[in-house]
Amino acid sequence: MSAATPPYTALSLELDGPVAVVTLQRPERMNALSRVLLQEIGTVFRALSADPAVRAVVLTGSGEKAFCAGADLKERQGMSEDDVRGLLGLYRESFGAVDACPKPVVAAIQGVALGGGFELALACDLRVASAGAVVGLPETSLAIIPGAGGTQRLPRLVGPGRAKEMILLARRYAAHEALALGLVTALATPGETAIAAAKRLVAPLAGGAPIALAAAMEAVDGGADLDLEEGLLLEARCYEKTLVSTDRREALAAFSEGRKPVYRGE
Ligand code: COA
Numbered sequence: 001m002s003a004a005t006p007p008y009t010a011l012s013l014e015l016d017g018p019v020a021v022v023t024l025q026r027p028e029r030m031n032a033l034s035r036v037l038l039q040e041i042g043t044v045f046r047a048l049s050a051d052p053a054v055r056a057v058v059l060t061g062s063g064e065k066a067f068c069a070g071a072d073l074k075e076r077q078g079m080s081e082d083d084v085r086g087l088l089g090l091y092r093e094s095f096g097a098v099d100a101c102p103k104p105v106v107a108a109i110q111g112v113a114l115g116g117g118f119e120l121a122l123a124c125d126l127r128v129a130s131a132g133a134v135v136g137l138p139e140t141s142l143a144i145i146p147g148a149g150g151t152q153r154l155p156r157l158v159g160p161g162r163a164k165e166m167i168l169l170a171r172r173y174a175a176h177e178a179l180a181l182g183l184v185t186a187l188a189t190p191g192e193t194a195i196a197a198a199k200r201l202v203a204p205l206a207g208g209a210p211i212a213l214a215a216a217m218e219a220v221d222g223g224a225d226l227d228l229e230e231g232l233l234l235e236a237r238c239y240e241k242t243l244v245s246t247d248r249r250e251a252l253a254a255f256s257e258g259r260k261p262v263y264r265g266e
Contacts, residue, residue, distance in 0.1 A: 006040075006043055006044070006047065008025075008040050008043075008044065009036060009040070010024070010025055010026055010034060010036045010037035010040050011023060011024050011025050011037060011040050011041065011044060012025050012062075013044055015053075015054070016199075017206065018053065018054060018055035018056065018206040018207075019054075019055065019056050019057070019058060019199065019202055019203075019206050020048050020051075020054045020056075020057045020058070021057075021058045021060065021195070021199075022041075022044055022045075022048075022057060022058070022059045022060070023060050023061065023062050024037060024059075024060070024061040024062060024067075024068055025062050026062075026072075027061075027062045027063035027065070027066070029069070029072060029074070030061075030063075030065060030066035030068070030069035030111075030112065031061035031062060031063070031066050031067065031068040031069065031117070032068065032069045032070060032071065032072035032073065032074075032075075032117075033068065033070065033071055033072055033091075033116045033117070033120070034072040034075050035072075035075065035087060035090065037072075038087070038090050038091060038094045039090065039094065041094045041095075041097070041098065041120070042090075042093055042094035042097045045057075045094070045097040045098050045100075045101050045105075046097050048101060048103065049097070049100065049101045049102055049103070052265060054103055055103060055205065055206040055207070055208070055210060055265075056103050056104045056105075056106070056202040056205045056206045057101065057103055057104070057105045057106070057202075058105075058106050058108055058195065058198045058199060058202060059098070059105060059106070059107050059108065059120070059121075059124055060107070060108035060109075060110065060194065060195050060198065061110065061111070061117075063110075063111070064110055064111055065111040065112065066110075066111040066112045066113075066117070067107065067108070067109040067110055067111055067112065067113040067117055067121065067133070067194075068112075068113055068114075068116070068117025068120055068121075069112055069114050069115070069117055070114045070115025070116040070117045070118075070119075070138075071115055071116045088147045088148070091116065091119075091147065091148040091149075092148070092149070095119065095120060095123040095148055095149055096123075098120065098123040098124060099123040099149075099153075099221070102210075102213075102214035102217065102218075103210070103213070103214070104125050104126065104202065104205045104213055104217070105123075105124040105125050105126075106124060106125065106126045106127070106128060106198045106201055106202050107120070107121035107124040107126070107127045107128070107198075108128050108193075108194040108195045108197065108198035109121060109127060109128065109129040109130065109133045109135065109184065109194050110129075110130045110132075110133060110193060110194040110195065111130075111132065111133060111134070112133070112134045112135075112136075113129075113133065113134070113135045113136075114134075114135070114136050114137075114138055114172070115136075115137060115138055115139055115146065115148075115150075116146075116147075116148045118135045118136060118137055118150070118183075119137070119146055119148040119149050119150045119153070120148070121135070121184075122149060122150065122153040122154060122157065123149060123153065125217060126185045126186070126201065127183070127184040127185050127186075128184065128185065128186045128187070128188060128194055128197045128198045128201060129175040129178060129179070129184040129186075129187055129188065129194055130175065130187075130188045130192070130193060130194040130197070131175055131176075131187060131188060131190060132175065133174075133175040133178070133184070133194065134172050134173065134174060134175070135172070135173050135178050135183055135184070136166070136170065136171060136172035136173060137150050137154070137166055137167050137170065138170045138172070139167070139170070140167060140168060140170050141170035145167070146167060150167065151163070151167065154166065154167070156224050157182060157183075158181060158182050158183065162181055162182075166183075175187055186201065207263070208263065209242075209245070209247040209248075209251070209261075209263040209265075210247075210263065210265035211241055211242055211245045211247055211265060211266075212242045212245075212247065212248075214241075215238040215239070215241045215242050216238070218234075218238050219234055219235045219238040219239075222234050222238075223235065245266060246264065246266040247261075247263045247264065247265065247266060250262065250263060250264075251263075
């Protein structure tokens with residue numbers, strides 16, 4: 001299946017060799033998450049997951065002002081309670097496709113990542129922010145709670161104390177604070193855009209061993225909900241996938257021959 005096939009209207013997909021760049025394309029609404037955009041996020045990530053030519057993914061927003069300003073509050077205005085319930089299911093499904101992607105996914109955060117926008121970044125494996133980026137979960141100030149995984153993925157990332165601080169105070173964090181708290185994993189260098197920093201970060205991943213990268217993410221993500229004993233068994237099952245791979249033999253051969261390994265995901 002080629003990820004390039006479906007026509008996308010609210011996002012764009014660029015294939016830069018083995019790196020796919022997915023860009024939310026609603027700059028006039030700060031890349032807010034409309035129903036169509038949510039559907040397309042699910043579609044593109046399911047397609048990228050199944051495309052063996054794609055080794056890593058960068059997810060970003062168009063324009064300099066926003067990665068994503070969260071739910072499309074204008075679209076939501078006319079919705080019934082049942083409409084919103086249905087939409088929350090779509091968030092779970094589409095962000096779940098990002099989370100489940102077996103290739104490393106890096107969020108490149110330029111400008112604001114608020115509410116569902118930050119929750120989308122939380123579904124990624126790594127988060128890189130530009131110096132001017134701002135992240136936050138303002139939902140409780142809007143009389144709701146984060147409903148796209150924020151109350152679950154954030155405490156797994158930074159612990160319940162920090163997560164409650166961010167969610168209850170509905171505070172916005174500047175890039176340097178976000179880095180210090182572990183909300184983002186890296187900052188762009190001065191003058192560098194988030195997308196450039198993210199591409200720099202994924203370059204080695206794009207040449208990495210796909211089975212090992214997928215197994216490592218499966219072990220880390222899956223282990224978060226297990227006790228140590230079960231987690232170690234999961235690690236063993238994930239290790240087994242790499243043990244029987246041709247890429248593992250290639251790594252050993254390349255080491256003894258003093259050359260760079262070429263990994264084929266086999
Ligand atoms: N949904 C729909 N439209 C949005 C939006 C959202 N979440 N966020 C911004 N927009 C729209 C604005 O309405 C405006 O459109 P208009 O020019 O047609 O009025 C346009 O994007 C630009 O936004 P503006 O507020 O003028 O820009 P700004 O730079 O002053 O502020 C934000 C940007 C993102 C900080 C501010 O718009 C904001 O706080 N948005 C709400 C974010 C939020 O609470 N999200 C979580 C929802 S749970």
